[in-house]
Each structure stands twice: as structure tokens, then as C-alpha cells.
Amino acid sequence: MSTVSIGNLYSGGVNFNGLIQTLVAAQSAPITQLNQQIQGWSHDQSLWQALAGQMTALESAAATLSSGSTFQQAGATSTNSGVVVAAADSSAHPGTYLVNVSQLMQTEIDLGTVKESSSTGSLGLSGQFSVALGSHQWTVSVTSGESLSQIASSIDSTPGIGVTAGVVNNQLTIQGDNGRSISYSDPSGILTALGIVASRTATTASDVIQAAHLAIYSIDGASLSSTTNTDATTVPGMTFQLTGVGSGVVSVSTSTAAIASDIQKFVTAFNALQQTINRDTAKGGPLQGQAALTTLENQMAQVATSMVSGLTGAAYQDLPNIGITLNSNGTMNLNTTTLNQALAQSPSGVAAVFDQPGSGIAVQFHTLGQQYAQSTTGIIAAIVSGYAGQMQVANQQVGLLQQQLTLYQQQLQQEFLATQEMIAQLDGNSTLLASLSSASAAGSAGSGAATVSNTSGLP
Numbered sequence: 001m002s003t004v005s006i007g008n009l010y011s012g013g014v015n016f017n018g019l020i021q022t023l024v025a026a027q028s029a030p031i032t033q034l035n036q037q038i039q040g041w042s043h044d045q046s047l048w049q050a051l052a053g054q055m056t057a058l059e060s061a062a063a064t065l066s067s068g069s070t071f072q073q074a075g076a077t078s079t080n081s082g083v084v085v086a087a088a089d090s091s092a093h094p095g096t097y098l099v100n101v102s103q104l105m106q107t108e109i110d111l112g113t114v115k116e117s118s119s120t121g122s123l124g125l126s127g128q129f130s131v132a133l134g135s136h137q138w139t140v141s142v143t144s145g146e147s148l149s150q151i152a153s154s155i156d157s158t159p160g161i162g163v164t165a166g167v168v169n170n171q172l173t174i175q176g177d178n179g180r181s182i183s184y185s186d187p188s189g190i191l192t193a194l195g196i197v198a199s200r201t202a203t204t205a206s207d208v209i210q211a212a213h214l215a216i217y218s219i220d221g222a223s224l225s226s227t228t229n230t231d232a233t234t235v236p237g238m239t240f241q242l243t244g245v246g247s248g249v250v251s252v253s254t255s256t257a258a259i260a261s262d263i264q265k266f267v268t269a270f271n272a273l274q275q276t277i278n279r280d281t282a283k284g285g286p287l288q289g290q291a292a293l294t295t296l297e298n299q300m301a302q303v304a305t306s307m308v309s310g311l312t313g314a315a316y317q318d319l320p321n322i323g324i325t326l327n328s329n330g331t332m333n334l335n336t337t338t339l340n341q342a343l344a345q346s347p348s349g350v351a352a353v354f355d356q357p358g359s360g361i362a363v364q365f366h367t368l369g370q371q372y373a374q375s376t377t378g379i380i381a382a383i384v385s386g387y388a389g390q391m392q393v394a395n396q397q398v399g400l401l402q403q404q405l406t407l408y409q410q411q412l413q414q415e416f417l418a419t420q421e422m423i424a425q426l427d428g429n430s431t432l433l434a435s436l437s438s439a440s441a442a443g444s445a446g447s448g449a450a451t452v453s454n455t456s457g458l459p
Helices: 017-027 030-064 068-072 148-157 190-194 256-281 289-304 338-344 349-353 361-373 380-454
Strands: 074-078 084-088 095-103 110-111 129-133 136-142 161-170 171-176 182-185 208-210 215-219 222-226 240-241 246-254 324-326 332-333
Touching: 017 380, 030 256, 030 349, 030 361, 030 380, 068 256, 068 349, 074 256, 074 361, 084 246, 095 240, 095 289, 129 190, 136 148, 148 190, 161 349, 215 240, 240 246, 256 289, 256 332, 256 349, 256 361, 289 324, 289 349, 289 380, 332 361, 349 361, 361 380
Parallel strands: none
Antiparallel strands: 074 084, 074 246, 084 240, 095 215, 095 246, 110 171, 110 208, 129 136, 129 182, 161 171, 215 222, 324 332
């Protein structure tokens, strides 16, 4: 609220400035009330926005469980992790795979035969050389004045290059990143000067510390080779990581641990939302009595305790069957022992409880989440928008009232200034009258003294 300073109006024992402040404060009560309402609406709006976020999290967790692929997640185990470890995705078929590894992939490591006096001193070399790994070739440029370390950095910073370089004991080293052999082209004589190759026409390293070779292995008898120790293409949905020479059996089965983890995420999201509802709607809570929130809570409980249609006679027909029950405060309790037993017995049966078309628990919660948390047309979005509209109207009213209050204050200022001037004028008139009265009294006293003086000479 804007104010007008009128100084320290004080006259005749009356503090006009204090009177104005008191009168203005009395008239500002509606503004205070509106600001308190706006603050309350803003707080409630933020609570609904937080609920929308939690509802979205529940919807996302439900969407995961309503997808059939979630319950097809596969896990892979190996009888010999020192030879092979594996991972499987939802497209992998349950079964076993015999893996024999004859040779692991090995990268080539080349060492320059020339030892420089320093890794940081200028070598006086410039020009270009090429490095090839298999059918891929890269050209490296060297500018005059570069040191051994800078030449190594030039190799590493060449875009897409398939080797790495380093400096060991002031000697250049070059290492491939797969099982292909390295070849060189040295028209400027840079690699020759560093001892990587014996001459400008040489294409192989002078000192090969470690020779390159491919990984040699088989999966279920199929002979294979690879430039890396990873095979992610031979078996659909499977990735084999070769770790040593020998044999191992990889088994693929439904990953009940991954499924249980997704179900736990759903329970956690449900409980987070329910606990927030309990807090906000408790007696004296900020959203106590909100009909939309009461409806949401009832719908959540109804879905969580419903029987899934179409599963008559099945071992698992609702959440309690697989170990999920509701506590007295509306939150979910997950019995992991019961859930794991159900998953071990029938992953597809547990899946149906969640993803049965139309009536699965996760399907229903996914739909409920969309109804409430959709960013533009959801129920919560409409509530949040309603608060925004109320605050906009109230802020406009506050602005008008502040303008009126400013005018009222200015009017009081003018009136009290006029009053002060009138009091000052009256004070001036009183002073003049007092002076005239004093002068008149003095004149009367002077005339009496002369009379006495004349009679004092009588005999």
C-alpha cells in the first residue's frame, strides 16, 4: 500500500500525523483480510500441486505394472562367472546356453623405441601421420614445437580415433581399443623419429609389446569371433560378457526380483500419496473437508481392495492374494514373502492381477492417475486453476482498495493541513488580542498615577 508523507503535523497539543495513521490503519482492514485469504489460497494451491506430483508418480508406477513386458523381465545367471556373465531383457527366451571361450580379445600395445630426454620439451617435429585399426584410418596433425606429451594428446583428441596414446618413461605408447591390429603411415617421419615404426615406409610397429587378437568362443556350439569381449547380437535379448578362458552355462529365467522391485515402487508411490492425504485432511488440516480429496481417497481404497474381473477360479484374483493389504490408515502393506512365493509359483498369475485389460489393479490406477493428474484437463489441474482465478480477482480488489486508501489518506492530509492553518490563525489572533489587552491595561494604570502625582502637592 502506498502512503503519503505529511511530515510531523502537530499543533496545539494535537498530533495530526498520528491521527491520520490511526484512521488509515482502520480503513486498511479489508486489505489485510484479502491478503490473508490470498496467502491461504496460495498455500492450498501448493498442496494440490504436490498431490498432483505424487499422483503422477503413482500413475507412472501403475503404467509400468500394466505393461505385459514388465512381467516378462528375464534374469541371467552363469555357472562360471570367471568365464562368462550375462544379462537378459524382456525379449530373451528362458533357457540355457553353453558358452566356451578359447581366447579373449586382446588389444595391440606399441612402444616407441626412442627415449626422449623430456616429455615436455619441444621435439621440433611437424607434419602428419596416419593410424589405422582394421579398415578404419585416422590422420593426426602435429605442429612444430609440440612436445612428446602434446603429440600423445594430439592422437587422443583426433575425432573418432580408435586408439589411445600415452607417455611411459619418456617414450610414446599407442594402444588399440579392440582386437584389430594397428597399422601406420608416416610420410612426415614423425613416428619414425619417435621409434614407433622403423622407417617412413614401415606400416607395423617396431616394438609390439602386446599383439592384438580377436575373442574366439562358441555359444551352443556355434563358432564365433569378436573384436570385443562382449556379444550382444548372437542371441536376441541376451548380452554375454566374456571374462576368461573356459566353459560356463548361462541360464535365463523370469526375473522375479525385477518384477518384485517394480511392485514395491508401486506400493511406495501409493503410500506416499495416501500419507499426504492423511496429513492434509486430518482434523485442522489445510485441506480438511475438501470433497475432491475425499473422493480420491475413496476411489484409491476401492480400487486397491477390488477383485479383478475375469480371473474367477485363478489362484490370484486381487492384491491380498499376492501379499498386498490395506492398513487402517489407508496405506498399503506389502508382505514380500507372500509376493515372492506367488511370483515363483506363477509370474503370469501375478501379472494378471495388475495388467488384466480393463480391471487390472494397475490398469485402474493408471486410469485414475490420468483423471486426476493430467496437466491440463485433470481434476487437480482444474482445482489449481480455480485457486489462481480467486487469487487474481483478490489481487485486483487489493489494488483498488489500496488506490482508495491512498486517496483517503491524501484527503485527510489536506483536511488536517487546513485545520492546522486555521489553528495557527486562531493562535495568531489570540496573541494579538492578548497584546491589545495588555496595552490597554498598561494605559489605564498610567493615567491613575498622574492623578495621584497632582494631588500630592496639596497642603
